[in-house]
Amino acid sequence: MTKRIKHTRGISNAELQRKKQEKAYGFDSHYLTKWRKHHVQSQEIHDFLHDYFVLNQCEILEKSGQFLSVKLTVDLDKALMNRPFYWHYLEKTGGEANPSVLNFVTDWTSEENKKYADPKKAKDIEKIHFGSTRLHQIFEANQKVSSHIRLYENCQNALFPWLCQNFIISYKCEKLKSVFLSVGLNLINGNIIEDFDSKVGDLDLKPKIADLSYTLHPFITLNSGLNRLENYVKEKLSTEDNGWAVEARYRLENEINLLNEFYEDDLNNEIYQKEVKDLNDLFTPKIDVRVLNGGLFYLSNSNF
Amino acid sequence: MKNITVSFNPEWRQIFEKKVAEDGPWCNYDLYKLAIKSAKSTLVPDFHGLKVKEFLANFEPLEHQLQTAQEVIEKMNGKAILADEVGLGKTIEAGLILKEYLIRGLVKKVLILVPASLASQWSQELIEKFHIPAVIYKKNMGWNSYNIFISSIDMAKRAENMEQLVQEEFDLIIIDEAHKLKNKQTKNYELVQKLSKKYCLLLTATPIQNKLEEIFYLVSLLKPGHLGNYEAFMKRFSTAKRSVQDDHILKELISKVMVRNRRENTGIEWTKRNVETIFIEMSPTERVLYDAVSKFRSDFMSTLILQREACSSREAVYFTLKNCGHDGLLPYIEQVDRNSKAEKALELIQKINDKVLIFTEYRATQLYLQWYFKMNGIISVPFRGGFKRSKKDWMQMLFQNRAQVMIATEAGGEGLNLQFCHNIINFDLPWNPMRLEQRIGRIHRFGQTEDVNIYNFATKNTVEEHVMRILYEKIQLFEDVVGELDDILTRLEVKNLEKHLVDILSKSKTEGEMRVKMDNLTSLIEFAKELGNESHSHRVYSS
Numbered sequence: 001m002t003k004r005i006k007h008t009r010g011i012s013n014a015e016l017q018r019k020k021q022e023k024a025y026g027f028d029s030h031y032l033t034k035w036r037k038h039h040v041q042s043q044e045i046h047d048f049l050h051d052y053f054v055l056n057q058c059e060i061l062e063k064s065g066q067f068l069s070v071k072l073t074v075d076l077d078k079a080l081m082n083r084p085f086y087w088h089y090l091e092k093t094g095g096e097a098n099p100s101v102l103n104f105v106t107d108w109t110s111e112e113n114k115k116y117a118d119p120k121k122a123k124d125i126e127k128i129h130f131g132s133t134r135l136h137q138i139f140e141a142n143q144k145v146s147s148h149i150r151l152y153e154n155c156q157n158a159l160f161p162w163l164c165q166n167f168i169i170s171y172k173c174e175k176l177k178s179v180f181l182s183v184g185l186n187l188i189n190g191n192i193i194e195d196f197d198s199k200v201g202d203l204d205l206k207p208k209i210a211d212l213s214y215t216l217h218p219f220i221t222l223n224s225g226l227n228r229l230e231n232y233v234k235e236k237l238s239t240e241d242n243g244w245a246v247e248a249r250y251r252l253e254n255e256i257n258l259l260n261e262f263y264e265d266d267l268n269n270e271i272y273q274k275e276v277k278d279l280n281d282l283f284t285p286k287i288d289v290r291v292l293n294g295g296l297f298y299l300s301n302s303n304f
Numbered sequence: 305m306k307n308i309t310v311s312f313n314p315e316w317r318q319i320f321e322k323k324v325a326e327d328g329p330w331c332n333y334d335l336y337k338l339a340i341k342s343a344k345s346t347l348v349p350d351f352h353g354l355k356v357k358e359f360l361a362n363f364e365p366l367e368h369q370l371q372t373a374q375e376v377i378e379k380m381n382g383k384a385i386l387a388d389e390v391g392l393g394k395t396i397e398a399g400l401i402l403k404e405y406l407i408r409g410l411v412k413k414v415l416i417l418v419p420a421s422l423a424s425q426w427s428q429e430l431i432e433k434f435h436i437p438a439v440i441y442k443k444n445m446g447w448n449s450y451n452i453f454i455s456s457i458d459m460a461k462r463a464e465n466m467e468q469l470v471q472e473e474f475d476l477i478i479i480d481e482a483h484k485l486k487n488k489q490t491k492n493y494e495l496v497q498k499l500s501k502k503y504c505l506l507l508t509a510t511p512i513q514n515k516l517e518e519i520f521y522l523v524s525l526l527k528p529g530h531l532g533n534y535e536a537f538m539k540r541f542s543t544a545k546r547s548v549q550d551d552h553i554l555k556e557l558i559s560k561v562m563v564r565n566r567r568e569n570t571g572i573e574w575t576k577r578n579v580e581t582i583f584i585e586m587s588p589t590e591r592v593l594y595d596a597v598s599k600f601r602s603d604f605m606s607t608l609i610l611q612r613e614a615c616s617s618r619e620a621v622y623f624t625l626k627n628c629g630h631d632g633l634l635p636y637i638e639q640v641d642r643n644s645k646a647e648k649a650l651e652l653i654q655k656i657n658d659k660v661l662i663f664t665e666y667r668a669t670q671l672y673l674q675w676y677f678k679m680n681g682i683i684s685v686p687f688r689g690g691f692k693r694s695k696k697d698w699m700q701m702l703f704q705n706r707a708q709v710m711i712a713t714e715a716g717g718e719g720l721n722l723q724f725c726h727n728i729i730n731f732d733l734p735w736n737p738m739r740l741e742q743r744i745g746r747i748h749r750f751g752q753t754e755d756v757n758i759y760n761f762a763t764k765n766t767v768e769e770h771v772m773r774i775l776y777e778k779i780q781l782f783e784d785v786v787g788e789l790d791d792i793l794t795r796l797e798v799k800n801l802e803k804h805l806v807d808i809l810s811k812s813k814t815e816g817e818m819r820v821k822m823d824n825l826t827s828l829i830e831f832a833k834e835l836g837n838e839s840h841s842h843r844v845y846s847s
Contacts, residue, residue: 133435145335146332149330150330165316168343178408180340182340222321255527261532278502283381
């Protein structure tokens with residue numbers, strides 16, 4: 001009887017249950033938008049993985065929706081699977097290498113991939129999303145092998161030598177922010193440009209020089225060029241707003257004052273000394289500059 | 305930007321020079337572009353905000369949890385007491401903060417100290433919800449073999465471990481059930497004080513259990529000096545001398561290092577709590593036993609303990625007496641022919657005809673009840689804090705799928721999640737209301753979809769009735785979620801409520817004296833509560 005009444009109102013039991021749950025968990029109205037965003041992001045990750053494995057000459061065993069199955073190459077197995085003993089053993093015995101197969105699903109909410117959601121039924125399938133360890137391992141492995149490059153523009157002109165470095169700059173106190181900076185230096189006229197990576201993005205670049213083109217000899221040595229780029233970054237940083245660092249120093253000072261008040265007459269106390277060191281480590285502002293990758297670009301342009 | 309150290313990593317340059325000299329090998333352009341793309345995706349372009357939100361796929365944190373994480377990171381510099389009421393997800397808040405720091409690369413080495421019984425639950429939650437691989441420390445592993453360790457505090461404070469831990473440079477230390485650190489004289493306190501810690505999270509639902517000093521010591525672990533030194537603090541803030549203005553200052557100071565979310569402020573609609581007190585008449589034989597233990601005097605144990613046990617079951621009394629080698633009371637125990645409370649519980653369970661969680665303070669009662677229910681065709685499972693994690697999980701599952709009743713002892717309170725159950729019977733009552741709140745928190749937490757029924761048993765004309773009337777009826781601690789109680793007790797400077805009660809009940813010479821003292825205590829608590837309500841429009845933590 002009750003069931004029929006519910007039906008005429010057009011609300012099924014399942015829906016009631018869902019509503020109840022929503023109420024209990026306090027889902028907000030943005031939930032769906034967030035979900036859609038997640039969907040777009042997972043497609044990007046799927047594409048990234050696909051490109052990565054294809055570029056590394058892995059055999060793609062299956063690709064459907066956001067599911068991917070790949071047979072690793074020996075090199076990638078060594079880089080990703082963390083089984084040095086296996087490879088050592090093979091080298092010693094001369095056995096046949098059998099690299100691993102990896103299966104990835106990047107969206108397990110869609111109807112098509114729902115079957116992968118249950119960890120018990122999909123044992124050998126890794127769920128990959130932006131926070132998963134595997135994805136970051138792949139990021140790292142990839143960044144490690146793609147740090148130095150030399151490219152030539154595919155044209156029939158004289159080519160200017162450019163030195164490029166892509167930096168990750170981390171501003172660090174007890175908080176952190178990080179930015180990307182791509183800089184190119186013309187090794188003939190000394191011009192420096194930013195956003196180098198996107199400016200050369202549309203050019204046809206090849207690892208081998210084209211038959212009828214030739215490179216111009218640089219006036220600036222590589223050593224001096226690298227110094228110029230380093231100075232350029234330092235100079236740029238020195239003109240930036242340093243409010244964050246001033247504030248961090250102010251916080252550090254405050255913390256040390258509190259600590260002094262606490263230990264008052266006992267400033268030789270071992271724990272006090274340690275606390276001071278910890279506070280300094282934590283709050284002292286510093287900037288780390290890491291070169292992500294870079295190299296030599298021979299381009300027909302002498303400026304952008 | 306003067307005086308800021310700028311450091312470049314030199315490796316890239318060295319390799320580059322080598323490759324130029326040897327004419328390669330150079331990398332693939334597509335992979336090079338992928339590297340740039342991936343690096344850009346992991347950037348954190350702003351000091352503010354939570355990057356962690358993009359990193360969670362398996363669950364959606366609640367608004368108050370995200371807010372807390374952000375507040376701790378941005379306003380408290382990663383040093384905070386997370387003091388949400390039970391069931392609001394302190395573990396999740398800690399996980400969010402930890403993950404955010406990991407993403408930003410601010411934290412690498414982490415030590416998580418938890419009660420031994422919660423270690424595997426922590427590791428499970430961190431991996432499932434946050435994809436953080438944390439290793440549970442086992443003997444002789446060496447503290448630098450992994451980056452993120454979970455360990456029990458008892459394991460960590462062993463001499464050999466403590467020595468090593470003090471040498472390690474931890475970036476973040478998380479301590480669950482941090483109220484175990486409130487005493488400065490303990491090894492626990494010494495350990496945490498000696499650890500190097502840049503960021504530190506202390507998790508506790510009860511930052512102040514009894515005394516004001518407790519909060520002083522907790523805060524001083526986190527930020528020595530924040531509340532001044534001990535003498536200055538006590539001089540200024542001990543209740544006797546504290547002015548209204550000082551009171552505000554104290555709250556203000558504490559709010560800078562503590563986040564305390566209360567149910568009513570989380571915006572989650574909580575299901576209701578229906579509380580029913582059931583008074584039970586003792587059978588004549590039970591009364592004989594109760595009177596006998598009331599007259600019992602011994603140097604080794606307090607009469608009060610036996611009285612409370614007699615209110616629970618004759619088995620509980622027997623167990624204690626046997627352990628002490630007294631058998632003078634044995635005949636009184638033997639003549640008890642029934643357990644009125646158990647009969648009432650059985651009747652209630654049959655009427656409810658749904659899952660019921662029963663709490664008792666005594667293991668002997670737990671065993672007896674299990675046997676008694678079985679005799680009457682009701683399947684029950686036991687639960688104790690001492691069970692191994694695997695056994696706990698198993699019991700939880702049995703309760704969910706097979707048994708109608710779970711019988712838990714006090715120690716079983718921590719780390720149980722039983723949202724599928726809507727009924728609690730408090731077979732006997734703890735004398736510390738915070739512990740009662742923890743019991744209820746096992747089922748009344750988010751995820752609970754039904755109203756929750758709480759049945760409190762109290763035997764008439766016994767100590768139990770006195771306590772019930774005072775603690776749980778007059779001051780209506782059930783209806784108001786007990787969260788406020790810690791404020792009240794601090795305001796009162798009732799050093800130790802439990803001890804206070806024991807004093808009244810055991811030292812009063814006459815019934816009359818006892819009643820007067822009890823009434824005094826009640827009105828004091830009521831008074832403090834009113835005061836609390838006035839100043840409570842102002843939240844304890846900053847908003």
